Amino acid sequence: MDTVYEGTDEEGDIPTLEEGTIRGTSPQVTFPFSILFSTFLYCGEVASAIYMIDIYRKSNDRFWTVFTSIFCFGGSIMDQLTLIVVHKDLSKNKPLVLFMHFLLMGPIVRCLEAVFIYLQLLKKQYEKEETCINTTRRKILQNSSKGTLEWEIAHLIQILYMHYNAFKCMALIQAFLGSVPQLTYQLYVTFTARELPLGRAVLMTFALISTTYGAILCNVLAIQIKYDDYKMNLQALEFICITIWRCLEITSRLVILVLFSASLKLRAVPFMLGVLMVLLLEPWVEFWRSGAKFPSNTEKNISRVSTLAMLMLITILYAGINFSCWSAVRLRLADRELIDKSQNWGHMALHYSLRLIENVIMVVVFRLQGGKAIVYCCDSLIALQLIITYLLSIGFMLLFHQYLHPRWSDKALPEYAETQPEAM
Numbered sequence: 001m002d003t004v005y006e007g008t009d010e011e012g013d014i015p016t017l018e019e020g021t022i023r024g025t026s027p028q029v030t031f032p033f034s035i036l037f038s039t040f041l042y043c044g045e046v047a048s049a050i051y052m053i054d055i056y057r058k059s060n061d062r063f064w065t066v067f068t069s070i071f072c073f074g075g076s077i078m079d080q081l082t083l084i085v086v087h088k089d090l091s092k093n094k095p096l097v098l099f100m101h102f103l104l105m106g107p108i109v110r111c112l113e114a115v116f117i118y119l120q121l122l123k124k125q126y127e128k129e130e131t132c133i134n135t136t137r138r139k140i141l142q143n144s145s146k147g148t149l150e151w152e153i154a155h156l157i158q159i160l161y162m163h164y165n166a167f168k169c170m171a172l173i174q175a176f177l178g179s180v181p182q183l184t185y186q187l188y189v190t191f192t193a194r195e196l197p198l199g200r201a202v203l204m205t206f207a208l209i210s211t212t213y214g215a216i217l218c219n220v221l222a223i224q225i226k227y228d229d230y231k232m233n234l235q236a237l238e239f240i241c242i243t244i245w246r247c248l249e250i251t252s253r254l255v256i257l258v259l260f261s262a263s264l265k266l267r268a269v270p271f272m273l274g275v276l277m278v279l280l281l282e283p284w285v286e287f288w289r290s291g292a293k294f295p296s297n298t299e300k301n302i303s304r305v306s307t308l309a310m311l312m313l314i315t316i317l318y319a320g321i322n323f324s325c326w327s328a329v330r331l332r333l334a335d336r337e338l339i340d341k342s343q344n345w346g347h348m349a350l351h352y353s354l355r356l357i358e359n360v361i362m363v364v365v366f367r368l369q370g371g372k373a374i375v376y377c378c379d380s381l382i383a384l385q386l387i388i389t390y391l392l393s394i395g396f397m398l399l400f401h402q403y404l405h406p407r408w409s410d411k412a413l414p415e416y417a418e419t420q421p422e423a424m
Helices: 017-022 033-058 062-087 095-102 106-133 135-143 146-193 198-226 236-290 304-324 345-368 379-404
Strands: none
Touching: 033 062, 033 106, 033 146, 033 198, 062 095, 062 106, 062 146, 095 106, 106 146, 146 198, 146 236, 146 304, 198 236, 198 304, 236 304, 236 345, 236 379, 345 379
């Protein structure tokens, strides 16, 4: 995880980001590796998808071409909209940036901008240190430009913080509304065609990494939301455990979905839609049962229709995450924060119990509906391995929460949290 800014709060008050910098705190800036990584995943997945679209087009595989294009460009467009909304570009005079987003190159431009801001911030901090060393220059600074320099540093930190937030949102959108459908469909094509060319393997690899990264980011965000008064960083062992847990969970779940769909063809659609609709409606049913009023937890000057549209998009993302893996948080539309900060073990146990039952049902259907005709090997062994893999993912999840969760770390000390934007 990258820490953009770290500070302390000795008096117990939590100042704003600018106030913390101007009062004399020493900001520590790290290179935005997470933004580079998100941009790399975006470029790799889009490039490999475009390559496979061209291959499918030359082979006259119309359905494969159409669906691969929809998942590729649909996810890319949602990424552009996410970055535009978070940065509020529509209210700013940035035609060139908007044009680059129109060309689906927004993440690249934003990444270069974040790196440039980071270099600017290092330069400003170096100038501040130099002026504090020289007595004469320090006196001049105190009388003329000290406040200006510190304000510029705080402003750059705030902009970099916005970039981190934007790429966090983009990574989640890309992972669960772009990469998951793409990975599922390419798996289906692989089982149908019974071949795995290099281009499709690269595309599936990028999609799997993107999905796993998004799931890990869900865990990091859940930890930050739950313990917002503490400074917590994932250690190497904790990160490895989460990665194994999420990779096993996502891989087994998607392979089971693909084999189930390949076994029943169109007859699998009602079951899949039913599961998805339950996940979509669950937050709204809970909201209506609570008797709460329409949530007013969005920004000011936003209409009721816009608020409803935003909440529906959040619900779709929440359902997309829970359809393939555990979201690590619980959506509560009646809450002002939209997220339940309490550690709801019952809800998590219910999620994994239902997903396990669903997986067992789909594996049994795959076994009974001619599994050998799909995998050309022992279908019983494949079915057993998939269930064991999902159980292993649950085991790593329990291991993490029991022994490796950052809340058990001795380094989890109260810190000034608002000025510590972190990203994967």
